[in-house]
Amino acid sequence: MYVYDQFDHALVRERNAEFSDQVARRLSGELSEDQFKPLRLMNGLYLQLHAYMLRIAIPYGVLSSVQMRKFAHIARTYDRDFGHFTTRQNLQFNWIKLADTPKILEELAEVEMHAMQTSGNCIRNTTTDQFSGAAKDELDDPRPWAELIRQWSTIHPEFTFLPRKFKIAITGATKDRAAIRVHDIGLHLTPKGFEVYVGGGMGRTPHLGHLIKSGVPGEKLLSYLEACLRVYNRYGRRDNIYKARIKILVSALGPDEYARQVEEEWNTLDQAAIDAPYYEIDRIRSFFPDPAFADKAFDQAALDRAKAADPAFARWVRNNTHPHKRDDHVSVTISTKPVGLPPGDASSAQMDVMADVADSFAYSELRVAHDQNIILPHVAKADLYDLYQQLDRVNLSTANAKKISDIIACPGLDYCTLANARSIPLSQEISKRFADADLTDEIGELEIKISGCINACGHHHVGHIGILGVDKQGIEFYQILLGGRADEKAALGVITGKGLPAEAVPAAIERVVRLYLQLRTSPAERFIDVVERLGRETFAEALHEPA
Amino acid sequence: MKLLTANRLTDGLVLWYADGQWVEDAAIATHLEDAAGEALKAEWAARETEVVAPYLIPVTDDGTPVQRELVREFVRANGPTIGQTTFDTAKQFKRDEVFQ
Amino acid sequence: MSQLNSSATPTLIAKDGTRILDGWALLNDEDVVGADGPYVLGFERALTELPGLNGKYGVRVNPGDDIRLLTPYMEKIALVEVNFPGYRDGRGYSNARILRSDLNYQGEIRAVGDVLRDQLFLMLRCGFNEFVLKDADPEGAIKAATDRFENAYQTAADARQPIWALRQKLTEA
Numbered sequence: 001m002y003v004y005d006q007f008d009h010a011l012v013r014e015r016n017a018e019f020s021d022q023v024a025r026r027l028s029g030e031l032s033e034d035q036f037k038p039l040r041l042m043n044g045l046y047l048q049l050h051a052y053m054l055r056i057a058i059p060y061g062v063l064s065s066v067q068m069r070k071f072a073h074i075a076r077t078y079d080r081d082f083g084h085f086t087t088r089q090n091l092q093f094n095w096i097k098l099a100d101t102p103k104i105l106e107e108l109a110e111v112e113m114h115a116m117q118t119s120g121n122c123i124r125n126t127t128t129d130q131f132s133g134a135a136k137d138e139l140d141d142p143r144p145w146a147e148l149i150r151q152w153s154t155i156h157p158e159f160t161f162l163p164r165k166f167k168i169a170i171t172g173a174t175k176d177r178a179a180i181r182v183h184d185i186g187l188h189l190t191p192k193g194f195e196v197y198v199g200g201g202m203g204r205t206p207h208l209g210h211l212i213k214s215g216v217p218g219e220k221l222l223s224y225l226e227a228c229l230r231v232y233n234r235y236g237r238r239d240n241i242y243k244a245r246i247k248i249l250v251s252a253l254g255p256d257e258y259a260r261q262v263e264e265e266w267n268t269l270d271q272a273a274i275d276a277p278y279y280e281i282d283r284i285r286s287f288f289p290d291p292a293f294a295d296k297a298f299d300q301a302a303l304d305r306a307k308a309a310d311p312a313f314a315r316w317v318r319n320n321t322h323p324h325k326r327d328d329h330v331s332v333t334i335s336t337k338p339v340g341l342p343p344g345d346a347s348s349a350q351m352d353v354m355a356d357v358a359d360s361f362a363y364s365e366l367r368v369a370h371d372q373n374i375i376l377p378h379v380a381k382a383d384l385y386d387l388y389q390q391l392d393r394v395n396l397s398t399a400n401a402k403k404i405s406d407i408i409a410c411p412g413l414d415y416c417t418l419a420n421a422r423s424i425p426l427s428q429e430i431s432k433r434f435a436d437a438d439l440t441d442e443i444g445e446l447e448i449k450i451s452g453c454i455n456a457c458g459h460h461h462v463g464h465i466g467i468l469g470v471d472k473q474g475i476e477f478y479q480i481l482l483g484g485r486a487d488e489k490a491a492l493g494v495i496t497g498k499g500l501p502a503e504a505v506p507a508a509i510e511r512v513v514r515l516y517l518q519l520r521t522s523p524a525e526r527f528i529d530v531v532e533r534l535g536r537e538t539f540a541e542a543l544h545e546p547a
Numbered sequence: 548m549k550l551l552t553a554n555r556l557t558d559g560l561v562l563w564y565a566d567g568q569w570v571e572d573a574a575i576a577t578h579l580e581d582a583a584g585e586a587l588k589a590e591w592a593a594r595e596t597e598v599v600a601p602y603l604i605p606v607t608d609d610g611t612p613v614q615r616e617l618v619r620e621f622v623r624a625n626g627p628t629i630g631q632t633t634f635d636t637a638k639q640f641k642r643d644e645v646f647q
Numbered sequence: 648m649s650q651l652n653s654s655a656t657p658t659l660i661a662k663d664g665t666r667i668l669d670g671w672a673l674l675n676d677e678d679v680v681g682a683d684g685p686y687v688l689g690f691e692r693a694l695t696e697l698p699g700l701n702g703k704y705g706v707r708v709n710p711g712d713d714i715r716l717l718t719p720y721m722e723k724i725a726l727v728e729v730n731f732p733g734y735r736d737g738r739g740y741s742n743a744r745i746l747r748s749d750l751n752y753q754g755e756i757r758a759v760g761d762v763l764r765d766q767l768f769l770m771l772r773c774g775f776n777e778f779v780l781k782d783a784d785p786e787g788a789i790k791a792a793t794d795r796f797e798n799a800y801q802t803a804a805d806a807r808q809p810i811w812a813l814r815q816k817l818t819e820a
Contacts, residue, residue, distance in 0.1 A: 018796075028596070080635070158773055233738060277811070474616065
């Protein structure tokens with residue numbers, strides 16, 4: 001993974017000094033809350049319902065065991081012993097004191113981490129495929145490009161006060177695991193350069209991104225992005241926060257006109273001054289080699305015996321491993337979603353174990369996936385049973401990757417000042433309803449995504465089943481969306497049926513799922529396939545209690 | 548009647564106005580007459596180095612927030628309803644959850 | 648409790664930290680261009696009148712104004728006042744950068760409006776060189792902004808070379 005040099009270290013140190021000074025000025029009264037708020041947000045610090053929340057950047061979701069151990073330490077020392085992994089491949093601490101933040105940022109800097117631009121109306125953490133550099137279907141590795149974008153976008157002087165936040169995602173595989181069509185900019189890395197999708201997003205008015213240009217060469221990527229951002233910064237709406245994202249601009253201008261303006265702007269830019277030259281790209285790329293793969297003797301018969309002796313292990317191997325570019329390795333999903341617990345939460349003890357197993361079995365590397373799970377990208381098949389047993393001791397062995405209980409949920413009204421309804425209790429109730437692992441396996445791949453408000457941090461628009469919490473006169477109600485997906489066939493879910501009170505939702509979902517099981521032509525036909533084949537309306541009636 | 552609430556600047560914790568001072572336990576928050584509540588809110592809104600964004604919550608005769616504020620203020624007064632810090636605030640004051 | 652810093656009387660200060668006297672007069676739209684200049688014209692007025700005027704003028708640019716419409720008049724403009732009605736409106740940064748990097752404008756670019764010390768580093772990088780700054784210690788604010796970051800990752804309108812160029816120099820050394 002990328003290693004800081006003197007310049008990266010200095011910049012983070014200088015930024016932390018700047019923020020320490022801003023915190024001191026806020027505490028002394030020199031800065032008003034109104035003035036301080038955008039400054040603290042740009043350093044990842046929110047004031048939530050109960051306390052300050054600090055969101056730490058995990059660049060493109062990649063972290064080392066040393067960094068994971070640092071999270072455990074921060075959780076123990078400055079928080080209430082746990083942290084929360086988010087859908088932007090970041091980590092949030094929920095109980096932070098304002099006066100502690102400079103010290104925490106200093107601790108993070110020791111392990112080459114920061115909280116810059118994890119909030120605010122600026123360019124946020126670029127996200128990517130959690131299996132980058134490991135997946136069998138990868139065409140090219142997006143991580144060097146994500147790092148290039150990280151550096152270019154960090155304290156970008158022109159784009160720090162954009163109309164609204166700005167999110168970029170990159171994928172380099174045939175399957176899109178980075179949800180590029182629902183990002184402000186989605187980049188598809190192909191052998192012929194980048195395909196650039198602009199204007200996707202969720203929130204109040206969801207849009208799928210439009211392809212505005214193909215074949216942007218890597219060495220011109222930054223200047224092209226700069227042109228995209230400049231057109232947005234100048235012409236994106238600033239009069240209405242709900243219409244300020246780039247999707248509204250692209251939709252108002254039309255994708256062709258937006259593309260034309262970008263092209264025009266691109267041609268005025270001094271591209272040679274803006275674009276990092278090949279030697280910098282090569283330098284960054286050199287930090288992402290394959291690990292020194294261990295040639296461990298792999299005994300398929302031994303693995304089969306372990307699976308036969310331990311059916312829970314067999315299920316975990318079946319559900320939570322992903323094909324690796326090497327036949328003797330796999331990528332492993334560590335589920336943060338045991339039945340009945342909050343998705344994405346991990347205790348300091350669990351973080352320590354994840355760091356330890358990464359050291360023992362995964363070349364010290366971990367990833368945070370946008371579905372809030374943790375990935376070990378490279379694990380020798382020979383080590384799977386040992387790994388599984390260590391994870392199992394700390395409740396990290398739930399075998400539900402991509403299954404119905406692998407639910408994405410935003411923090412919701414249990415933590416968030418923006419939320420209208422709680423998300424996590426509902427996710428817990430749904431996962432309890434489908435606690436039977438055999439039933440879960442029979443249902444197969446099914447993505448449920450829950451947001452506690454229209455801002456859609458829980459990605460409800462692209463859930464096979466999406467759930468949106470709303471407030472009706474002080475009562476939490478939930479609207480159900482069907483048919484969304486975030487992959488290479490991205491589609492937006494549509495609200496189906498009437499809103500339901502929380503206690504009615506798990507049963508409604510079970511009725512929908514039972515109907516799916518009746519309607520599918522074979523177990524290979526997934527829920528989303530049946531919804532697409534028969535239409536959402538087929539399931540509308542099942543959402544409501546039979547009279 | 549109203550309750551006056553805010554978050555403390557230094558640690559962000561939830562505060563309630565009670566008998567001339569700020570406390571962390573919602574159970575002992577003072578029920579304020581509407582006019583008195585407005586005056587106190589204005590006074591504290593200007594004292595930004597102590598509390599952030601004070602606001603008033605309407606309460607019913609039995610002391611619970613009115614319907615619209617119910618879930619949000621229930622969560623603020625008692626702690627998250629899930630996870631490792633479930634009802635941490637209520638537990639800290641060794642009480643049952645308020646604003647049921 | 649100390650004073651809210653931005654309540655200080657605004658000071659006109661240059662990027663080198665020296666206070667400057669403002670010789671410019673902002674003309675109201677009904678005022679005629681007389682002998683008491685130099686004058687700063689509103690954006691619309693500048694577009695209308697600059698074609699017929701000789702000499703050097705200032706132009707006040709609001710966030711929504713298309714800075715490129717001034718392209719034909721670069722020779723007649725000695726000051727551009729870029730207005731920040733609220734400090735979260737970031738359009739002024741693009742305006743300044745387009746002036747410097749695209750239109751090759753060499754005159755003064757002055758930030759006016761809601762200009763606070765925490766924006767100065769970004770403004771310096773985008774090509775601003777004068778500030779009507781709301782700060783109790785304007786010299787200290789300029790110094791802090793100048794010293795805060797030694798280097799930057801990206802090319803902008805200041806003299807800094809991007810970090811990738813500095814890295815290459817180290818390699819070659």
